Amino acid sequence: MALASAQCLNVDQRLLLLKLRNSLVFDTSKSSKLVCWDGSADSWSGVTCEDGFVVGLDLSEESISGGIDSLSSLFRLKFLRSLNLALNNFNSMAILSGLANLSHLAHLNLSNAGFAGQIPTELSRLTKLRTLDLNNLWELEKPNLRSLIGDLGELRELYLDQVNEFAEGSDWCDWCDALSSSVPKLEVLSMSYCSLFGPINHSLASLANLSVIQLDGNNLSSTVPRFLANFSNLKTLSLADCGLQGEFPHEIFQVQTLRTVDLSSNNLLRGSLPEFPENGSLETLVLSFTNFSGRLPYSIDNLRNLSRIELVNCGFHGNIPSSFTNLSRLSYLDFSLNNFTGPIPSLSKSKNLTRVTLCHNSLTGWIHSTRWEFLSSLLILDLGFNLLEGNIPSSLFTHPSIQELLLSDNRFSGQLNGSFDAPPNMLQKLTLSNNNIGGELPMSIWELRGLYYLSLSSNNFSGSFHINQVQQLRNLSDLDLSYNRFSIDATNIASQAFSFLGLTSLNLASCQLTALPHFLANQSTLSLLDLSHNYIRGNIPRWIWTLELTHLNLSSNLFEGMETHMSNLTTLMYVVDLHSNMLQGKLSNMWLPASYLDLSSNNFNSLIPDDISNNLPYLVFLSLSKNNFYGFIPPSICKVDYLEVLDLSHNHLNGTIPDCLMIESLKVLNLRNNQLNGNIPQNILGTCSLKTLDISENLLQGKIPLSLANCKALEFVNIGDNQIDGTFPCHFMAISCLRVLVLRSNKLHGEIGCPHSHCTWQMLQIIDLSSNDFGGTLPMSLLTSLEAMKANVDSNLLQYQFHDFIGIDDLYYKDTMRATLKGLQLEFVKILTVFTLIDFSSNKLEGQIPDTLKDLKALYVLNLSHNAISGSIPFVLGNMDQLESLDLSRNHLKGTIPAQLANLHFLSLLNLSNNQLVGNIPTSGQFLTFSKSSFEGNLGLCGLLLNKSCSISKNRIEEATDDGDNDDSEKKWFYMGILLGFVVGFWIVCGPLVFMRSWRFAYYRFWDEVLFRLSQL
Template sequence: MALASAQCPGVDQRSLLLELRNSLVFDTFLSSKLVQWDQSVDSWSGVTCENGLVVGLDLSNESISGRIDESSSLFKLKFLQSLNLAFNYFRYSPIPLGLANLSYLVHLNLSHARFAGHIPVELSRLTKLSTLDLSRFYFTKEPMLTNLRSLIGDMGELRELYLDRVNVFPVGSEWCDDLSSSVPKLEVLSMSFCSLSGPIDPSLMSLANLSVIQLDGNNLSSTVPRFLANFSNLKTLSLGDCGLQGEFPHEIFQVQTLQTLNLSSNNLLQGSLPEFPENGSLETLVLSFTNISGRLPYSIGNLRNLSRIELVNCSFHGNIPSSFTNLSRLSYLDFSFNNFTGPIPSLSKSKNLTRVTLCHNSLTGWIHSTQWEFLSSLLILDLGVNLLEGNIPSSLFTHPSIQELSLSDNRFSGQLKGSFDAPPPMLQKLILSNNNIGGELPMSIWELRGLCYLSLSSNNFSGSFHINWIQQLQNLSGLDLSYNHFSIDATNTASQAFSFLSLISLNLASCQLTALPHFLANQSQLYFLDLSHNYIRGNIPRWIWTLDLTHLNLSSNLFEDMETHLSNLTSNVFVVDLHSNMLQGKMPNISSCVLYLDLSSNNFNSLIPNDINNNLLDLEFLLLSKNNFHGCIPQSICKVGDLKVLDLSHNHLNGTIPDCLMIMSLEVLNLRNNQLNGNIPQNILGTCSLKMLDISENLLQGKIPLSLANCKALEFVNIGENQIDGTFPCHFTAISRLRVLVLRSNKLHGEIGCPHSHYTWQMLQIIDLSSNDFGGTLPMSLLASLEAMKANVDFDLLQCQFSDYFRQRFYYEDTMRATLKDLQLEFVKILTVFTLIDFSSNKLEGPIPYTLEDLKALHVLNLSHNAISGSIPLVLGNMDQLESLDLSRNHLNGTIPTQLANLHFLSLLNLSNNQLVGNIPTSGQFLTFSKSSFEGNLGLCGLLLNKSCSISKNKTEEATDDGDDGDNDDSEKKWFYMGILLGFVVGFWIVGGPLVFMRSWRFAYYRFWDEVLFRLSRL
């Protein structure tokens, strides 16, 4: 009911209203109705009268606080038909029972009024109610409504029911029965976030007048019933975040009366958009965060009334139909995080558009200069993370209404020269990062006085400018100029000139700074500062710790020392990244607030302090690698905060590994390349949460602890290059998430594999057992279990992902070494599509199993330096992803399969020092390999070895081995020579006889023809 004013001549009614006013606590500065009530006036704001009686009272938004007493004069206004107390603050007091005495009430609105506790069943006496709004209650531990029927059972006239965020606890879909049997005239049902469970029962169909159904945020966990399309008056259907699943019925999309459809945040809901009928009524369509996918139908242009469409993070693909130009009433469009391709459609007829978000797609082409200039209401335009290219039209920068413009992560090029000569009046946020925009940064950009945030990072801007130019952007709070090719001069900055700036975030990474900007000392609001990858020398000043920073990154500079001990300051900094500097001396005492601390790649030369746990009470990341720390690892490090990542690698630490490190809540432990000795701690708890363990390149002895199998989350294990004894660690087969296992260069012995174990290594992609004393044959059952090597599964980089601090996600990357053709290579980031098997330098024997053929996603296979015998299996030629194959220094015999020439990715091949015979294939990848790949095989011949091949028993055997391969070069030459013999029978005894019986003639003859054929092949 609209706010009304009327004359209320009844003296008793006036006195009751004044008595009510005096009993209520309200803010006179915020009140617009109660503050005007007075005995002397005839007009009472918020009061509606009929025949001198108060029938309507609207006190919404009157800043009323406190509680309404049961004796309040409110309950003496017996003829009230409408009462609105919404949007006040009744301090979580109970709903007054006196409301039940207002028997004439038709409309009752107590929404957003901060009542709490149970909804009194006494309200059920209000049998004339047509509208009941109790939504958005704030409740105590007790449920707000335990029995829906007890409240609405007698409200047969109810047409609108709003119970949003009221806890209702019926059993199953009992709530549907309660509604259908109690309120048959119901038109509006709004029960979002009421803890309802599903499915929606067909009994709801008896409510034939329903036009609004809002059930968002309930746990329906079912399919969407088709009968919802049968509501002939349905205007709004909102089922967001309800756990819906299965196929969404097309019929509902096509309901002629439907104006609003919201299905967002139902990740298991599938389907596609149908063909839309002409002149549909749909005004709002929200399908974000569902699995509704496919192409947008051209008929979407029939929705002439559509004003809002959100398809965020669905799986739509294909072009955005050109029929979008018909949507003249469109005001809000968000298609971000999909797979749309092709050009951006014209939206020039949508004069009311305020927001267009098309980021994170694959849109291509150019932005035409006239595409947006007619959208005079456009406030936000986000086209980031696409494949758009060309020059950015200057009309975008001079648009009269755009406040936020993001074109980041595209392929835009050209220059910005002249783009800001006419400063846009409304532009507040400009993001052009991660493009190919070049040239000098136009000085006119500093004329954008309304800018609050500017990001030009990761482009090709050149030139130089003084940092004092920034002070012209008086409203600037965030600036990111990182990773360009220009240089910023920060010397001799006048800090007073920047005193009016109130920066919150400043990113000047890789800007060729040689000094710290001194104006930063006055930035009391600054919380994010990144000056990494510059050339700043000297000491880190004391004042930088007096700022209210939460994130500080000064990494990759030339800092040598700190002016103060951090423990003496009350800094609130959570993230401190000082890696890759020249800091030296003792490890600094760090503030207790720090969560992330990276001091790696410096020159610290000291013990790790025994009291390291005293200040670091909240630390989760501690990275001290690549320094000169020495001595033992102190036990106190186990008491540091809530460590998730500890990296002490590449130092000079000695002693044993503290047992407590293995019983912490660590997810990453890296002690690589130190001088640690003794045994690996044995008593690892069942609660182990390790994901990465690297203790390689130390002096560790003993056996691999059986209790390490308790670490079920392990993905990366590197115990290589130690002195570990024992047999193959069969207990690792219980770790199903294992993806990298490196045990190289130890003293392990026995057979590889576990005859009585069931392997769960379906994710294992790298296994390195090289340089041990393993014997026996190659393990067929182990190889058969390597599912990740059987198909090209495209995962992310192998790395651990941790908490999100201040919108920066931290990763920890471990490294590993692999031997490729006698080269030690180190992989810093391990792509999960990279797969490797290295069993080299052991005592393995027997044949190469044919089951290797199944590992079609294998990239590197190294079986060198063993005693493997038999022939090279032909099926190796089917491993089409193989990039490196090393079978050198074994006892392999037979010929080289010509099928290996089909391995188009094979770049490293080593078959040297075996017992192979026959001709080296001269096609495909074999044309790229060097002589060293085949040396040490006395029976091999061919151009690569400068050794001619003869027609002999060996050649006959080679032809037998090769079967019917018609492409074999030796076979062609054999038939060629036989043709000569058949054509010149007489000449055979003159020429052929000496060739057969005289060895020197025979070699000279074949060498001649080899050279002839080689020259012909080069023509």
């Protein structure tokens, strides 16, 4: 801080300073400089003088809010060379043009001072400026950038971060030219978040003295020029969130002077890390959220000054080099969301390390306590979502500095041994969830008095304890003990009158609770309560609804009723999940301001109330499925403005589907398994947002409405098990994102497919048209359009179909369906996005099986049974590598079974029964696992699986294969094959004896020995 003595200031200068102080409006309680100024003072804080004149004035962070006008004594300090008014609050006041009177100014800092509006034109007259800092929310219109800096040829440092250009025809696109032609001596360029656009022009290469380039948050949308590697003084290169693309020039990393590189949040920027030269100066390397990939170079230890490295969500893989142990100045390391494997290297030499984040990788091995115990500054250790295993060292829990220890989602096993209360203990956040840790929960864990967050869920902890044990953690705000094997006693006793003053989240799912913890009634800060999957009986108490909860989960318990109808609720409960209880009664008295309400799988037995839109006005998700609701669907449900998911399935509802139910907001409509009748609503608007429509297992009639094609977002359609009439719904071909189409068990007829359609089903993975009256041949054009069934999907990318909503984690809707798989009717409660099925069974299809099926290499299930399909089984079906179930039974197939089907290594069900197949059943590959029933009803088949010899008469074969056209091609090749096999076999055995002398002598010795042994008998 500058400190001028009274002796170095002449009288006029002191009077000017006092006048300035008296005019300024500032907070004396926050001032450390102005508050000390007075006429008798021996020193003036923030003032620098020379030859009796003020040459420097630093009034930064003085809480100044006003008091400078055009007549201010500030502008009479004619010899000022440095003025700093940064970090004040001038209440959006416009900066005054009087600054231009300070013609000797070399350093001007007005950043974050609360000024607003237009940068005055007069600043361009300060031709001696070497530093200009105007950071934060100015406007640069007149003058524009070129006009502002055009005469500032001596400028060395330019800070224009968050300065916006609004003028039409602005020169922001020519910013490189403006800089290179106006400020040739520039060393620091900082213009982050300035709405710059266009590439980094080659003209910028002329600024050879640049040492700092900070252009974050602009829209450069270009590659990174290689000429940046020619800046021999470059120390900082910060280009985060600039829309960069292409390959990053690796030679820039090798600039010897470079200390900071930040390229984060450029998703299209790719590259790799080069071998680093010795004695590199790099201190900070941030590449997070880019497309950088490859392995980390072993030479990274040449960066001896490296203190911060962030590679979050990139594509790096392989082992983390052991050379990391040599980075003694490392303080911050974050490699999360990559593909690193192998063990964690020792970082014990990095004495100043404060954070290590290696979560969401595939790191393996054990955690060695010796690698962490010497890191006395470590605050955060996050190793979650890896493949680490073994015991967790107890020394981590008693580490002298660790505040956050995050080890969830690994394979840790064993038990937690040792004491948790060895002083000093700094743990504030501990997560061990989703591991395999067993044994009794150590009671000493309640000695971690500093904990505010504790998650031990989804492990194998055993034992029991009373909920009162937890009260020792006075600072606790989040507690998750769900899904273990211990039991928690929450029965009410006198000592249970305590309450957690700051408890906001409590998760005790599957803790064998038999009663509600009564201390909850006193929780004023609790927002999330999950007591699901327990054995709590009785009624849900009245006090539950008086808590300020936003998330309540009491599902999968034994609750039978409620003590109140919730009419006194005043706050919005986002989530109320009461499914899988024994709740009964009516909904007519329920008023609940919730966004998510799940009452499925209970014993409600009533009408759905007519005024449901008044009682549940804020609903986004409503599930009443698997109850005993009856009567009509009330039209008033259409008035719930924000409703996205409506599930009324598996009840006893009747009547018709209200026409208004296809409301604009609705994304999921499930009315499955009721007694609904009438037609499907016909007048569906173009604003339809449906993704899932399940109206299966009802009594619906009529045709599939053409207007359903207006629902362009449809992914799941199930209209099966109704009485729908009509032809194949070609209008569905226009729905490009359709994944599941089920029309089974209706009265549909005509040919399958749309011969005149040019659309393709890019994403369709399940199509079930079984048990209808479809005729004609198998639809080649439709089969060739099933793009999602052609390409194999990486098994590591397996996901389930679901719809998320209202922005809350773990809340989503999963589609379900019933299908025939491997001869059984199965309920799919989760549908994998890679599961594929074609079921055209039980129709009147004829003709041959087309060879185009061979292209469906990702098909899992194919069922063409119970039709009139003829011809032979195409051998190209052996190319369908993923096929698990193939049912061609009860058709008119003839010929032999292709041996290529034995190549289907995943095939677990094969049904070829009741056809006209002939010949030997293959005895290799998967055929060894099939039962006799797979081939019965084919008179011409033979082999071990049927206990039937294949040496049958020619007449029997002809009788079994006669199709009236006297075609002998199959028999010709069968009998010629016998002769050819004999010839080939003879030469395989005898050929070497004829042509190889060594084989003949060995053959002779063999028979000599045989004859000699026979002669000794």
